[in-house]
Amino acid sequence: MKSDPDAGGLFAPERVAVVGATEREGSIGAAIFQNLVDFAGDVVPVNPSRDSVFGQECYPDVASVPDGVDLVVIVVPPSIAVEAVQGAGEAGVRNVVVITAGFSETGPEGAQREQELRSVAEEYDLTLVGPNSLGVLSTPLNLNATFGPSNALPGSLSFMSQSGAFITAVLDWANDQGIGFKDVVSLGNKAVLNESDFLRYWQDDPETNVVLGYLEGVADGRTFIDTARDVTQETPAVVVKSGRTDAGAEAASSHTGTIAGSEAAYEAAFEQAGVVRAENVQELFDYARALDGLPTLDSEQVGIITNAGGPGVMATDAVGESQLTMASFTDATLSSLEEAMPEEANIYNPVDAIGDADIERFETALDTVLGDDNVGCAIVISAPTAIVDFGELATVVADRQAAHGKPVVACLMGGERTERAAELLGEAGIPNYFDPARAVGSLDALAVQQDVEARSYEEPETFDVDQERAREILTEAADRGARRLGVEAMDILDAYGLPIPDAELVEDPADAVKAASNIDGDVVMKIVSPDIVHKSDIGGVAVGVPQDDVADTYETLVTRARNYQPDATILGVQVQEMVDTEAGTETILGMNRDPQFGPLVLFGLGGVFVEVLEDTSVRVAPVSGREAGEMVDELDSAPLLRGARGRTPADEAAVEEAIQRLSQLVTDFDAILELDVNPLLATADGVQALDVRLTIDPEEL
Numbered sequence: 001m002k003s004d005p006d007a008g009g010l011f012a013p014e015r016v017a018v019v020g021a022t023e024r025e026g027s028i029g030a031a032i033f034q035n036l037v038d039f040a041g042d043v044v045p046v047n048p049s050r051d052s053v054f055g056q057e058c059y060p061d062v063a064s065v066p067d068g069v070d071l072v073v074i075v076v077p078p079s080i081a082v083e084a085v086q087g088a089g090e091a092g093v094r095n096v097v098v099i100t101a102g103f104s105e106t107g108p109e110g111a112q113r114e115q116e117l118r119s120v121a122e123e124y125d126l127t128l129v130g131p132n133s134l135g136v137l138s139t140p141l142n143l144n145a146t147f148g149p150s151n152a153l154p155g156s157l158s159f160m161s162q163s164g165a166f167i168t169a170v171l172d173w174a175n176d177q178g179i180g181f182k183d184v185v186s187l188g189n190k191a192v193l194n195e196s197d198f199l200r201y202w203q204d205d206p207e208t209n210v211v212l213g214y215l216e217g218v219a220d221g222r223t224f225i226d227t228a229r230d231v232t233q234e235t236p237a238v239v240v241k242s243g244r245t246d247a248g249a250e251a252a253s254s255h256t257g258t259i260a261g262s263e264a265a266y267e268a269a270f271e272q273a274g275v276v277r278a279e280n281v282q283e284l285f286d287y288a289r290a291l292d293g294l295p296t297l298d299s300e301q302v303g304i305i306t307n308a309g310g311p312g313v314m315a316t317d318a319v320g321e322s323q324l325t326m327a328s329f330t331d332a333t334l335s336s337l338e339e340a341m342p343e344e345a346n347i348y349n350p351v352d353a354i355g356d357a358d359i360e361r362f363e364t365a366l367d368t369v370l371g372d373d374n375v376g377c378a379i380v381i382s383a384p385t386a387i388v389d390f391g392e393l394a395t396v397v398a399d400r401q402a403a404h405g406k407p408v409v410a411c412l413m414g415g416e417r418t419e420r421a422a423e424l425l426g427e428a429g430i431p432n433y434f435d436p437a438r439a440v441g442s443l444d445a446l447a448v449q450q451d452v453e454a455r456s457y458e459e460p461e462t463f464d465v466d467q468e469r470a471r472e473i474l475t476e477a478a479d480r481g482a483r484r485l486g487v488e489a490m491d492i493l494d495a496y497g498l499p500i501p502d503a504e505l506v507e508d509p510a511d512a513v514k515a516a517s518n519i520d521g522d523v524v525m526k527i528v529s530p531d532i533v534h535k536s537d538i539g540g541v542a543v544g545v546p547q548d549d550v551a552d553t554y555e556t557l558v559t560r561a562r563n564y565q566p567d568a569t570i571l572g573v574q575v576q577e578m579v580d581t582e583a584g585t586e587t588i589l590g591m592n593r594d595p596q597f598g599p600l601v602l603f604g605l606g607g608v609f610v611e612v613l614e615d616t617s618v619r620v621a622p623v624s625g626r627e628a629g630e631m632v633d634e635l636d637s638a639p640l641l642r643g644a645r646g647r648t649p650a651d652e653a654a655v656e657e658a659i660q661r662l663s664q665l666v667t668d669f670d671a672i673l674e675l676d677v678n679p680l681l682a683t684a685d686g687v688q689a690l691d692v693r694l695t696i697d698p699e700e701l
Contacts (some may be wrong), residue, residue, distance in 0.1 A: 010095050010127060011138035011183050013070030014041045016145060017062055017093075019084050020075035021045035021053045028099060031147040034134065038151075040141040044069060063091040066433025071095045073135065073145050078102030082116045082133065087098040097122075098130035098147060104189050105132055121192045131190030133163025139181060140207065156209040157288055158202045160195060161217045170281070179285060179424055182207045188359020194219035196496045203231040208349040210291045212238040212284060214579060219267070221597030225620060230273035236449045240278045240521050241266050265594040268618045272627065273419055274443055274452035286431065290442035291449055293429025294407035299376030300447045301327035302440070303369040304350035305383035306390070307357040307556065311413065312350035315436035322444040323451075324377075333372040334424075336380050340364045358387050363396045370404040377446070379439045381411040390414070390420040390421035398428035407446060409439045442633055460622035463661055466495040467668055471701070478698035480568035480569075484530040485694050487574045492692075493677065496665045498658055499688045503576035509551035515575040516550040523550065524576045526691075533693065538564040539599045544578065559695075579690060584683030587651055588616070589658060590676040591666045599625055599666040603628075603659055605637040606679040623663040628656040642684055650682035651691045658687045671700035 009252075016036060022029040033053060036043045046058040047054035059065050062072055072088040074096060081100040085479045090095050103114040115130065129136060135146030139154040148168040153175055161167045164186040174181070180207070185198060195218055202208040213230070218224045230238060270277045278284040291619045302324045307310040319326055324351050329337070337347035340685055341361070346352040351369060353361050362380070369375055380397050382388055390412050401408040409426055410432040411477050412418045422432040425629055441612045467611055470492045477485050490500050504515040505528055516523045526538035539560045554573050588606030592597050597620045602617030617634040619627050632655060643649035656679060665674050675694040680687055 010071060010097070010129065010136055010185070011143065012141055013143070014093065015044060015067070016041065016071045016073065016143075017044045017059075017088075018073045018075060018145075019046040019048050019062065019088070020052065021058065023053055028147045032073060032075060032099070032145060035121060035144040035146060035148075035151070035295045038142040039144070039542075041070075041143075046072075049213065054504040055494050062088045062092075064095060065091075069093055069407055070378070071097070071145070074098045074100055074130075076100060078113060078131075079111070079588045082113060082120055085117060085126070086120045086124070089120060089126055093427050094125065094127055096126050096128045097133060097135055098128060098188070098191075099133055099135055099147065101132040101133045103191070104278070111517050115188060117393050118191050118631070126192065126193040129185060130188035131191060132164075134167050134186035134654070135182075136185045137213075138183045144317065146184075152184055153178065153180035155182060156207060156292055157181050157212055158183040158198075158205070158208040158210075158226075159212040159214075160185045160198045161214040162190075163214060164188070164200045166214050168245075174285070175534065177285075177422065179289070190219050196223050198218065199224075199227050199231045199237060203235050203414070208235065210288050211235060211237040212288055213237065214284075215239055215241050221269060221594065221620065225597075226540055228273035229277050232449075232452050233455070234453070236276060236452075237274070237465065238276045238278055238284055238287045238291065238445070239270065240284050241270070244288050252359040262592075262594050262600070263294060264618045265600055265620065268400055268600065269597050269620050272620055274455065276448055276452075281411045282438070283563070286433070286438050286442050287445035288447050289431040290407075290409065293426075293431070294446060295401070295440075296407070297376045297443075297450055298406055298445050299374075300324050301374055301376045302443060303329070303372065303375040303378045304381065305353065305362065305365045305369060305378065306350055307355055307362070307385065308381065308413075309352050311347075311381045311383065311411065311436050312352055315381060315411070315440055316350055318437040318440035322440055322498075324339055324444055327369075327375045328371065329369070329372055330374055331369055333374075336368045337365065339361040353533075355383075355385060356387060357382075359392045359396060362388070363400065366397065366400045366408070367403075368701055370400055370406050370408070370439055375406070377407045377409075377443050379409055379411060379443070381436055381439075383413075384415065384417055385412040390418055391424060392429075394421035394424040398425060398430060401428065402428060407443065409433070409442050411436050411439045413625050442608040449576065458624045460624045460663065461660055463497055463664055465497055465661070465664065465668075469495040470665065470669070474669065474696060475701055478671075478696065478701050482530045482696070483696055484533065484567075485692075486530065486533075486535070487526055487576075487691060488528050488571055488575075489692050489694055490689065492665070492694075493689045495660075496661050498661055498677070499686060501577045501579050501688060501690065503574055505572050505574050506554075507572040509554040512554040512573060512575050513547075516545075516547055519575070519577045522546055522578050524578055525550070525553050525557060526574045526576065528562045528574050529561060529565075529567055529568045530571070532561060540564075541579055550575070567606055579681060579688060581679070581681055583648075584635075584681045585647070586679035587641075587682050588676065588678040589662055589680045589689075590674075591621070591662065591672070593666075593670075593672070594620075599663070599672075601631075601659060601663050601666065603631045603655075604635060605640070619663075621663040622667045623660055625656060628659040631659060632656060648684045654686040655680075655682050658689075669700075671696045671698065673697055 018030040021033045043059040078328045104111040137144045150171045453689040525542045586606045590602040599621040641650045
């Protein structure tokens with residue numbers, strides 16, 4: 001973020017000017033000015049058409065305000081918004097929030113206006129939020145520079161949202177739930193400041209324990225990953241990302257002008273960045289409360305105590321679908337439970353204290369389970385009975401968590417009778433849920449975050465490659481007007497150290513015979529044309545061609561190509577050594593370029609199965625050695641590479657190196673838009689790229 005937080009800035013100004021302040025009922029200028037009535041600093045109205053606003057002297061422009069201001073909020077029509085921002089910059093103000101809409105979200109004219117706004121912000125080195133923003137608020141100073149109907153309760157969560165309306169709904173709901181915030185910002189169109197800037201700011205804020213976000217897209221994918229990696233080592237970040245479907249992405253684009261990246265890109269980016277992804281608003285705040293209030297996990301083994309068998313089973317099912325595992329109690333724990341519980345109770349995990357369990361039985365069971373070294377966390381589930389007072393049970397749960405220092409979440413199931421108990425639990429930082437699966441999900445978020453904090457990130461390896469040779473091949477293709485390349489691009493892979501079979505591209509039958517004579521045994525022959533993508537489908541590939549048949553096969557392949565597509569550009573035929581594909585596992589190594597995150601590297605089961613089984617993993621390039629290993633580990637088909645069913649294990653280190661080398665290639669060349677190596681044959685002796693297709697953008701060379 002450009003502003004120096006020690007100097008006040010966006011969230012801790014001493015004086016705020018509202019440009020466009022007015023008393024007109026129902027206007028945004030009036031709403032924001034009135035929302036600032038409890039601000040700990042000074043509020044100054046700026047409006048050349050008024051002498052005063054709500055009894056305060058009004059100034060014609062920011063430069064006229066005596067003693068200056070720290071923050072300017074712009075609430076004027078879009079036609080004069082850029083001029084108003086420029087006026088703030090000329091007056092020496094660095095912190096600006098542009099509430100005004102009518103920018104890139106509205107079409108070409110608005111996009112041009114937003115570019116002008118960006119230029120002004122750059123000229124005056126402005127820390128600018130918006131445009132098309134609800135505003136900002138910060139509870140320590142009662143700063144509410146928004147036009148929302150509710151202020152926030154104080155707390156240690158900081159929240160950024162690309163939707164202003166979502167903020168108003170969240171604050172209204174959070175106030176009912178007793179959930180508080182430190183800072184809230186409506187990102188709007190992110191003309192200057194974006195999600196990465198606020199992540200960085202809150203990382204250094206001792207009053208922010210958890211960062212929450214609602215995002216429809218990110219401004220700069222690579223910067224987001226690098227920033228979030230650093231932030232999440234210390235401060236958890238939980239994000240809801242909308243626009244998962246094509247329809248949602250289109251709606252996001254019309255909402256804030258966001259260009260949607262692929263869903264696979266976001267999944268990979270959030271994982272690589274250490275961001276905890278929530279699927280919906282409920283999960284966002286479930287995870288936030290757990291990460292904000294609970295102690296760290298001793299282990300991922302969970303113990304469950306319940307007075308109701310059904311909810312206990314539901315919780316157990318949810319554990320099975322999470323990163324957590326059900327704890328196996330020690331013999332000492334089982335003996336203690338057997339002594340304390342009635343004969344009808346189940347002393348194994350989940351512990352069922354049965355329906356007549358009183359407070360004492362719950363306390364004994366919880367104390368015993370938390371005292372087991374095999375238990376890292378616990379869930380207390382209680383259906384309402386006439387025997388259990390939920391308030392007393394909440395006190396017991398809070399006391400036992402404090403005594404053992406292990407995280408406990410509660411699932412006190414019911415309606416109104418749970419409200420006071422939930423408040424008591426909340427005071428101890430313990431969340432309460434009606435649904436056992438939500439309780440498990442919150443503990444799972446703790447486990448995910450602890451894994452993130454334990455990570456050691458490594459720089460991607462830089463291999464010794466022949467970049468100029470690869471560039472020459474790409475440039476030659478671009479010069480002849482080609483956008484798609486096939487096996488003629490195999491030498492690009494070779495230049496980056498990806499092993500390829502012996503092969504030669506020839507342009508007549510005689511040269512084909514000569515090329516084949518340099519290869520022992522039968523050969524493979526493939527038509528080479530940028531206009532024919534699926535060569536096998538048109539009979540453009542001949543496998544196991546004897547040396548004596550090479551010339552005739554050349555003619556046959558060219559004839560088939562001409563018959564299939566008379567206007568196709570035929571570069572020739574590739575003559576390639578035969579490779580025994582039965583000796584290894586066919587995999588796919590590929591890439592496509594995402595509009596927000598750049599090159600996405602894909603690895604998975606290849607050959608003819610790739611589109612059927614869809615067993616692949618994805619990372620945003622550049623890919624490190626650790627990440628390449630994770631890509632292999634994530635595959636359901638990984639056992640095939642590791643020798644399942646008597647197969648010879650593949651050289652996994654060679655596979656991981658191939659992933660990293662391809663990552664370096666697509667990082668070096670922005671001109672490569674798509675690339676598929678399929679198959680990449682993985683054997684005990686290493687890997688070989690047997691075929692390649694790629695698409696280029698000549699203008700990027």
